[in-house]
Amino acid sequence: MGKTLSLCFLAVVLLAVAIPADESLAQGQPRPSLVRASYFPLQAGNWWLYTKTGVGEPTQWRVEVAKLEATSENRNYLLFGGYFFGVAHLVKVVPPDIVVERNPEPGRDYLWYMLGAPVGMRWELHLAPSPTKAPIPACVDGARLTLAARDEVVRVPAGEFRNVVRVDWRTECVDAGITSEWFAPGIGLIRRVESSIAGPVVSELAEAHVGEPFAPRLPYSTSLSLDRPVYLNNLMPPVDPQALPNVSAAFTVANLTEQPLELAFSGCKSVAVEVRDAAGEGVLRARGDDGGCCTCDNLLPVVLQRSSLTLPVTFKLITESGDPLPDGWYAVVATLETVGEAPQPAATALIQVSSVH
Numbered sequence: 001m002g003k004t005l006s007l008c009f010l011a012v013v014l015l016a017v018a019i020p021a022d023e024s025l026a027q028g029q030p031r032p033s034l035v036r037a038s039y040f041p042l043q044a045g046n047w048w049l050y051t052k053t054g055v056g057e058p059t060q061w062r063v064e065v066a067k068l069e070a071t072s073e074n075r076n077y078l079l080f081g082g083y084f085f086g087v088a089h090l091v092k093v094v095p096p097d098i099v100v101e102r103n104p105e106p107g108r109d110y111l112w113y114m115l116g117a118p119v120g121m122r123w124e125l126h127l128a129p130s131p132t133k134a135p136i137p138a139c140v141d142g143a144r145l146t147l148a149a150r151d152e153v154v155r156v157p158a159g160e161f162r163n164v165v166r167v168d169w170r171t172e173c174v175d176a177g178i179t180s181e182w183f184a185p186g187i188g189l190i191r192r193v194e195s196s197i198a199g200p201v202v203s204e205l206a207e208a209h210v211g212e213p214f215a216p217r218l219p220y221s222t223s224l225s226l227d228r229p230v231y232l233n234n235l236m237p238p239v240d241p242q243a244l245p246n247v248s249a250a251f252t253v254a255n256l257t258e259q260p261l262e263l264a265f266s267g268c269k270s271v272a273v274e275v276r277d278a279a280g281e282g283v284l285r286a287r288g289d290d291g292g293c294c295t296c297d298n299l300l301p302v303v304l305q306r307s308s309l310t311l312p313v314t315f316k317l318i319t320e321s322g323d324p325l326p327d328g329w330y331a332v333v334a335t336l337e338t339v340g341e342a343p344q345p346a347a348t349a350l351i352q353v354s355s356v357h
Helices: 007-018 023-028 032-037
Strands: 047-053 059-066 078-084 087-094 098-101 110-114 122-125 143-156 159-170 177-184 188-195 201-209 221-226 230-234 246-255 261-266 270-276 282-289 299-304 307-316 328-336 346-356
Touching (some): 047 188, 246 328, 282 307
Parallel strands (some): 230 346
Antiparallel strands (some): 122 143, 246 307, 261 299
């Protein structure tokens, strides 16, 4: 544990890991107060569907919680499958949002997360060994985790979430492994960023069933198409900022169902774009619209039903201070600028910036 670990919280952790949780947590039936507040809701029947982008074609992966037959060995634990490399684990959550995996041998359980900890808390994540499971890579087991934030606002395909907890990872792996995770209250993991030799890989929550109510399947899909995946900075002196590369993109939201998707804009149909570096920090912003009166103060309703909306965006890869972007991978995040209670569909694409000197 890191030096920032308070004695008070350490005492709670040790008691929570060593002492079985109360009966209200047994067999996936947490107290309602815990269900509403937990950043890692474990209940039989819960499932989460994630979309992974960054290397190759987008893929999806699923996490689900299964109920076990109660025995003296697995009392209070639930079978949690798909979270780490598709292998199922016996896991439980004890107050205050401490996630542990059952130790098959006598002794304390293996600590995964301390999501109720204060900002700055550090700990190590360990997985329980098992000869029947796939080998545990070093980029998960033994990872050093830090609770980095508790108040972030994160938008993913499943929606926008507030009071999000961010956990940063440090491992011994080179160009591999998880770098950060984001957890929303009452929902759980909503975003995971991993590193790879080919660049960052981002998983975002697309759909979930977490107790009641559902985080429902959205009746629409989104895409962000870019003119190319790699942009070249010509930094041969003298450097001309106007010669830096332009990005041409098209953001599309499509609703191919009979269920109407009701959107509303102020003045014109528009989309906001933010370019984020590998650390998740915004480095530049841009926007695109349909050419309407964006300064007009009038409500523009749009209904998509078996139809789609595409908005063009063009911007230069240059910071607000006029500097070219450093070499590396960046996420381009496009969000529809709707108003009122209308959904704000979003999409993400990855680009690489390289330079010649």
